[in-house]
Amino acid sequence: MEQQVENRQVIFKGFIERAPRETDMELKVGRISGGLKAPAGSGAFLVKNLYLSCDPYMRGRMRDSRTSYIPPFVPGQPIEGFGVSKVIDSDDPDFKPGDIVAGFTGWEEYSLIRKTNQLRKIEQHDVPLSYHLGLLGMPGFTAYVGFHEICSPKKGDTVLVSAASGAVGHLVGQLAKLHGCYVVGSAGSSQKVDLLKNKLGFDEAFVYKEEPDLDAALKRYFPQGIDIYFDNVGGDMLDAALLNMRVSGRIAVCGMVSQHSQTDPQGIHNLFNMITKRIRMQGFLQSDYLHLFPLFFNQVTEYYKQGKITYMEDTVRGLEHASAAFVGLFSGRNVGKQVIHVASP
Ligand SMILES: NC(=O)c1ccc[n+]([C@@H]2O[C@H](COP(=O)([O-])OP(=O)(O)OC[C@H]3O[C@@H](n4cnc5c(N)ncnc54)[C@H](OP(=O)(O)O)[C@@H]3O)[C@@H](O)[C@H]2O)c1
Numbered sequence: 001m002e003q004q005v006e007n008r009q010v011i012f013k014g015f016i017e018r019a020p021r022e023t024d025m026e027l028k029v030g031r032i033s034g035g036l037k038a039p040a041g042s043g044a045f046l047v048k049n050l051y052l053s054c055d056p057y058m059r060g061r062m063r064d065s066r067t068s069y070i071p072p073f074v075p076g077q078p079i080e081g082f083g084v085s086k087v088i089d090s091d092d093p094d095f096k097p098g099d100i101v102a103g104f105t106g107w108e109e110y111s112l113i114r115k116t117n118q119l120r121k122i123e124q125h126d127v128p129l130s131y132h133l134g135l136l137g138m139p140g141f142t143a144y145v146g147f148h149e150i151c152s153p154k155k156g157d158t159v160l161v162s163a164a165s166g167a168v169g170h171l172v173g174q175l176a177k178l179h180g181c182y183v184v185g186s187a188g189s190s191q192k193v194d195l196l197k198n199k200l201g202f203d204e205a206f207v208y209k210e211e212p213d214l215d216a217a218l219k220r221y222f223p224q225g226i227d228i229y230f231d232n233v234g235g236d237m238l239d240a241a242l243l244n245m246r247v248s249g250r251i252a253v254c255g256m257v258s259q260h261s262q263t264d265p266q267g268i269h270n271l272f273n274m275i276t277k278r279i280r281m282q283g284f285l286q287s288d289y290l291h292l293f294p295l296f297f298n299q300v301t302e303y304y305k306q307g308k309i310t311y312m313e314d315t316v317r318g319l320e321h322a323s324a325a326f327v328g329l330f331s332g333r334n335v336g337k338q339v340i341h342v343a344s345p
Pocket of ligand 1: 163232253256331335
């Protein structure tokens with residue numbers, strides 16, 4: 001009799017324009033026939049997924065858009081995202097059973113995957129495997145290249161970071177502190193603000209939801225103005241930051257999480273400040289800087305081992321909680337990097 005293996009999967013149900021809901025995904029039991037094998041001649045390898053990453057950009061893949069930098073999810077198929085996985089069987093000579101890899105995989109117990117430009121073997125096992133989805137993975141790399149390559153930081157610069165307790169934001173703030181900057185974070189709750197100030201070393205932090213006037217709040221924290229705004233949210237905070245930038249300020253446009261589900265995205269009113277203050281505002285994608293990944297990896301690993309960077313991770317256990325964890329990104333449920341623990345090696 002043909003051997004069949006159960007494979008629980010989180011299936012993407014269909015495209016949406018509104019904010020994502022848990023019901024946009026469903027848990028199903030798929031089956032792999034022929035046992036846990038990578039088909040001969042496929043050039044692929046079969047992995048057991050250990051950790052999966054929830055990232056805001058994935059919301060964009062729930063829209064039926066062919067013009068984005070990354071293709072949409074396929075309705076009826078598992079959600080795709082970054083994961084840390086163990087190779088079970090391989091038809092690729094570069095990967096062998098037992099290897100641990102980080103890269104794109106499926107939201108399921110077992111996936112058949114191929115090499116991509118963001119797939120890498122994890123050789124060092126002296127940091128927790130899940131950290132390769134955050135501190136030492138795509139969000140950490142985003143913080144690193146966004147701050148160092150886009151913000152042109154100088155010692156003593158004043159820096160504002162939004163979504164500051166999130167995966168990218170909490171690392172940007174700490175990299176800025178290591179660079180000798182004055183750093184203020186905005187976040188969605190007093191618990192997050194407390195962590196930023198008392199655990200991560202931010203100079204100041206505030207709850208943006210409790211500020212009736214963001215311009216006034218920024219004037220309070222930056223009486224001399226802002227040199228660098230690391231923007232993770234867009235919308236009202238970007239507008240208020242523009243009003244408070246100093247001459248020759250830099251704005252790194254990393255993300256616009258406040259706009260992800262708006263069918264009619266909010267306009268920005270204060271762009272005239274870019275002229276009067278000679279501001280440089282630049283969007284970027286971490287994937288354009290992959291040549292810097294080894295430098296980032298070595299430097300941030302070193303910082304972490306020396307206790308210079310504190311990493312915050314928010315873990316849910318079990319694929320059955322994956323959709324709730326993902327949806328929670330858009331209400332600020334996560335504190336630090338949101339990961340899903342699927343299985344142990
Ligand atoms: N350019 C790139 O290459 C690149 C790469 C990775 C990530 N990104 C972007 O970077 C940003 C941060 O990503 P991340 O992985 O670090 O996510 P994250 O910050 O860990 O999670 C999202 C956070 O955004 C905040 N948020 C949600 N809705 C909001 C709203 N309407 N207004 C203001 N804040 C809101 C929430 O925190 P609060 O409780 O503080 O509201 C939530 O915890 C995202 O925009 C993402 O798309 C860009």
